[in-house]
Amino acid sequence: MTQTDQTHDFDHAIKDEDIERAKLLLGIDAPISIDEHHRELSTDAIRQFAIGYGDDNPLYVDPDYARDTRWGGPIAPPMIHCALSRKMLGDPIPEDIRKATRGLFSGIHLFVSGQDTEWFLPVRPGDQLFGFGGMETTEVKNSEYAGRSVIRIRRVVRINQRAEVVAIERTILIATERKKSRERGKYMNLEPGTYTDEQIAEIDEIYAAEGPRGAEPRYYEDVQVGEALPKMVKGPLTLTDMISFHAGGYGFGPYGIGGARVGYKNRQRVPKFYIKNAAGIPDVAQRLHWENEWSQSIGNPMAYDYGVMRECWLTHYLTDWMGDDGWLVRQHDEMRKFNYIGDTQFITGEVVGKRIENGNGVVDVEFRATSQRGEVTAPATATVALPSRELGPVVLPLPDEATRRKAVAMMERHNELAHGTKR
Template sequence: MRKHRDDWEEETMTQTDQAQDFDHAIKDEDIERAKLLLGVDAPTSIDEYYRELSADGIRNFARAYGDDNPLFADPQYAAGTRWGGPIAPPMIHIAMSRKMLGDPIPDDIRKATRGLFSGVHMFVSGQDTEWFAPVYPGDTLYGFGGLESIEEKASEYAGRSIIRIIRSVRVNQRAEVVAVTRMILIATERKKSRERGKYMDLKAATYTDAEIAEIDEIYAAEGPRGAEPRYYEDVNVGDVLPKMAKGPFTLTDMICFHTGGYGLAPYGIGPARVGYKNRQRAPKFYIKNAAGIPDVAQRLHWENEWSQSIGNPMAYDYGVMRECWLTHYLTDWMGDDGWLVRQHDEMRKFNFIGDVQIITGEVVGKRVENGNGVVDVEFRATSQRGEITAPATATVALPSRELGPVVLPRPSEELQRKAAAMTARHNELAHGTLR
């Protein structure tokens, strides 16, 4: 989950250190230094795969995680919806952003916080996301964010843990807040020796023709609600949502996800001379493969040999891939006239090559919120082993016969002012650069 310009350093450390037995304690001084970053927003100074969105970009991004909803894929169809044209799927912000100009983190704070929690195991445990505005062809997104909170916890098993919430705000070229994500980043003292290799006895899933046919039956029954409104009044607590299948997960799926736009630009990954230049920029991100060739640490998501060398039985997906799947589940169900207001998700288990995930859910609440009829959904991805790998909750706004069409939610006035100020500063600096 790439959100900020220096995130690759943290992820590189996490991926490369897994090959060693690090047992570093969390230092009090690191906690105090981290607190210097509280409330300090900085512009996201990277270009994502898409800097400006097109109808083709929307279609390709959706297809990359298996979503063929015509609202995203067919401009002619989308022109007849309330949106007047195609809009991007909710998770587009993981692959779309243009470098935002602005004032960097002050040098004294940057220097004081360099190397935080070095050698300590870190992982992303989940994310909260709120959506406020659609993204259309021709739109550009910019980002800013920083540390929103830091909390210390302790347990007998994991030892001392630090939970950081990293807020990332996406705004469009009109300074409108489009989405806000809050990534849950955990640093823990749990020893690698306790964790490394715990999945190594896991065997890759295999399937009979009959088992593939059962999965295909779910695919055959799937499909977006589309133009038929799902009215708030017709939904009741206890309603069960249809099943959705994802998988069995293959290397082809991973290739498609990357070609749709995720994960290449922030890491600087590229072939030939592009790759060479990136290797000079970020040498720690490159680790020799069995043939002695420097290759990216990120390849644990597609190379079984590398993943096995650091204690996993085979390659596995990205958490954000499953987040895309979870939002896909909701956008199919709610129809063209609905709006995904917020989602909370957690990545509890790996999704390995060969695994299949079946997404199921049910309505657990309904009420009026900000003038909209909204429903609360609890849902989850469950593997063929019967393990819940990604539990989630969400709030969906639906059109109402009584209340009318969905009204888009609004960010807080404070956040909108911040977005306007950050955009104004960007435009000021961009104008100065152009001169």
């Protein structure tokens, strides 16, 4: 779960008027106005991003190997759009709606708890990504973790510099009342994961058996419903893993976080994002992913991972299995439980369906990440297109025509503004 805190005051509650104001944003598309860690993709960025979440697939990390695949060179892992994006210029949301929704859910604990993603094109060295989108749905529910919650779905269309649709993501955003989450404290007695040498050896045995399918095609005709996919392991999660994920490319792009003077300037820009630590030093609210004390102050027993990190793990599970010639069509995942520092996630899955879709042989997979405590922390489903002896190589899917037209219009407007021209 990715969390962004806006203030240290735990007494903020979700307001009915905020829920109504949030509905004003439904159906309005706007350009994504942030730069991620990478603004233009390189072979190095692809390699470091993959290694950052523990993926050594040569399709991503070895350009010489990738040159001999159907792709003719390196392509980025599916989740690259969480680390690669440039600010898109365009027309903002209407001024009256912007004013009416200013400060929406201020002081409320915000989580990203899952995502539904469709992929249409590979991202290659030299590519740039841009995005546009907005809120698709808003719903009020009672959360198991923190009482009253507002669940919102944000749709973002990722396009490259040629206005081609690369991916469409629908992100599940949950706003919860932090005072309630702290007072419930249902996880506070959870003990951190500890391991014997024998348990580490068992985990290492799974790592040793893992590996990408690679150049050997996994044909559609050879896959059977009910077939189990090989087990994958991720963990035990350490602070080093979190550092590697950031250094690999996730970075701190959307938050503007940096060291020394850059950090000072960002603190002036978004002062509520900086909360004093035990030493009296203002530090980012985001540190709950690496600082136990701050995480405990909002009702968690220890620091925990990012939801997007587990999404990278889940896609890794599928790309290893499908091989170089397969294509991940779509994935739906939910972050149901926290993955704390010290936890180990075991990823398992099985084929639950197969059919012909858009000229491809596709298989449906149900899979999940399960912790060493036996709890399913991240259930997921996916559709994978595989090469076929009868149908031939995988044909990349196409987005709907309305989205394609909107992508072209948004990029045209971006270019107009970038070059100082007007319609």
